[in-house]
Amino acid sequence: MKKTKIKTSEGAKRMGEEPRLIDTDVHNSLNDPKELLPFLPKVWHQQYIESGFEIGGKPFSSVGLVRKDAIPPNGGRPASDPEFLIKHHIDPYNIDYAILTGTPYMNAISLMYDPDYGNALAIAINDWMVEKWLKVDPRYKGSIHVNFSDPVAAVKEIDRMASHPNMVQVIMCSAARLPFGQRYYHSIYEAAERNGLPVAVHPGAEGLGPTHAPTPAGYPTRFMEWENILPLNFMGHINSLVCEGVFEKFPNLKFVAIEGGISWLPHLMWRMDKNYKALRDTVPWLKKLPSQYIKEHVYLTTQPIEEPSDPKHLVQIFEMTGAEDIVMFSSDYAHWDNDNPKMALAPFPRKMKEKIAAKNAMQLYRLYEKVPEGGGVL
């Protein structure tokens, strides 16, 4: 399986400039929960108004979850005003495209106890995304929310939304009842692959709703401990996706692990490869080293970028694992732990930086050209 390559003929037609910076995780949010009502059937209004996206609490953070300086002038919630977000984040950093990922609560609609409610929310969020955000600026690209607790409905929703030109991926929460490699989810991957859409997962609901403890050791006590250990879930899912042969069954599927950390890659790759050398016969559908599937199918995002006291060490980690071809810049705007593009990529050599800042995302999402001045399809 090759990486999506730009065909020469396609390339020749393109006149515009290549993007230089793509932000793959921007959390557009609702200012007022009522914003969603026009997109939600009346029958769900009471439940939505009274319970919203509620799936239980996680450990308390003294810093809060959003940046204190990102409140729009109208006093609303950070990242709830598409015009202000452009002024506050997109323009100042010269971001060519922002992949809108909704909020972690939106992503977590798959964890509602009632899958019918989850389905209604998915549809409403997607329509809201198109109306309130994608129509505002061509630099915004959307993620299709799906409710994986009802794969049939999820497939229907992917098919409904995939033709929208500014929807560039499917998004779901990383917290789950079953590991993502298992056959329960395969129809979702079939639909994503058929529509040429990557599937992205985002953390934030680990241990909430009907999911498992966020670590195999149990529930962390405080927010820092919880936040430290979120990547375990990503490692568990990627291990499952590879071992279950998802990328053999869906050879064109790409999986985006947003905000799940990066530097665990060497460990996981080496351990999987070593075990595969002994236990290949138990996963006879795998034809390559497990690390090879990761390199070809899994993308990761930078934020929260690891910050070793010697920044060279992070570059070494990238060199060991080929991470420079699978990692994409993300700011996580407007969350408390967001990264500044000017600083997060500073440790990397130029070529690596260019790939991480834009080239990898450009190929994955087929965003080959910058939006022309005053142009673009809305």
Add this chain to the structure above:
Amino acid sequence: MGVEPRLIDTDVHNSMADPKELLPFLPKVWHQQWLEGGVGTEGAKTFTSIGLYRKDADPAEGVKPASDPHFLLEHHIKNNQIDYAILTGTPVMNAISLVYDPDYGSVLARALNDWTVEHWLKVSPHYKGSIHVNVSDPEAAVKEINRMASHPDMVQIIMSSASRLPLGQRFYHPIYEAAERNGLPVAIHPGNEGLGPTPPPTPAGYPTRFMEWENILPLNFMGQVNSLVCEGVFEKFPHLKFVAVEGGISWLPHLMWRMDKNYKALRDTVPWLKRLPSEYIKDHIYLTTQPIEEPADPQHLVQIFQMCGAENMVMFSSDYPHYDNDNPKLTLAAFPKEMKEKIFAKNAVKLYGLDKKVKDVERV
């Protein structure tokens, strides 16, 4: 004076040839349960086509590997010129903390410790023992630590890495207090993740097949280390050492960097921590080599060690006689000499106080 040990194997799985071996050490009232149910936590572990043991380690036709102390001495210790072997029992023995009935778990702990002394430690001074405890009853565990700690050849406490609660939590603190007071490190060993009353082996749920399960065991170790540091266990027990046996190594840079970064923002939520989380790991946690990670370019593993100071925390282990055991002659071949010396012996010499070779001890 003599020279210091050159090779210490920190994970050797001494086992029983026959469950009946334990009966003399077990009160009569528990005999039926032991003979009919064993430890009873095995549950539905994923199947492996290779089996769990080396196929060349049977002491005799049909006899369980590593169940004969004399054979093990010849087959493993002498052949590999191992100065000391830290006996860790089997993963099933380590699982006594996970049996539903804590009273049963506690008598098994006592019986296993007496069996270790009688059947193994008396056979050879090359053998050093681990004290089994049942952490689901901390009071009983403390009693057992106090009972066994004075035995000169017991060098650490051992428990299962699979647990119902993260190991940093206050429920376990009396055990750490007893370990610290007796100068014994606390070791944890994997193999029971997801079994008995423990949470699933990954936050994503249950792996499907053995390879997937085996790939992902280190998550539990990362969760435990994170909990131990954040809960301030090493501030409360500043002399406590913790040994993460067979839990992988190369995840250290990631975990250290992530913990340090978060600490810089969230220090006020763990005001008992006075240093970077990575510093607690470096000062208090030991890890063992097997199954050593094998990147295509072995220098990458050396780089990982250099990034996180692992050369001072990692100790050689063979995992004899498990299928995935490491050969001391090949493991770490690419490592610089000084690093290798620390990993093969010096770190374990320091941790367990085994600063003399057996022949020099005997001379004294």
Add this chain to the structure above:
Amino acid sequence: MKKYEVANIKEIHNKKPKIVEVKGIEIGIYLVDGEYYAWRNYCPHAAAPVCQGVVCGTRLPSMVYNYEYGRDQEILRCPWHGWEFDLKTGQHLVDPNVRLRNFPIEQDGEKLYVFLNR
């Protein structure tokens, strides 16, 4: 060093700084424990506008599972990552090598002045 008038003392309150711009540099003027301080509105960690963070106290270093609140209104907490800075010294509470940039400040009657090398 040049002297620039930046505020009237009536504009500066505990908890709420005045953020001024002098020669292209944003500076937060703080009143802490009766003293005035001028800190650059730039977090050395990730270049966030640190002076938009809350002024608060913190949990003092303590024994395991003990909680003691203190240093009320002496801590500036960055609005992005929540790094805590000592408003009297500019030091990050975790890493003593990380500190906010300070400008000399002078009070003359009701007026406050900062000194800059430009």
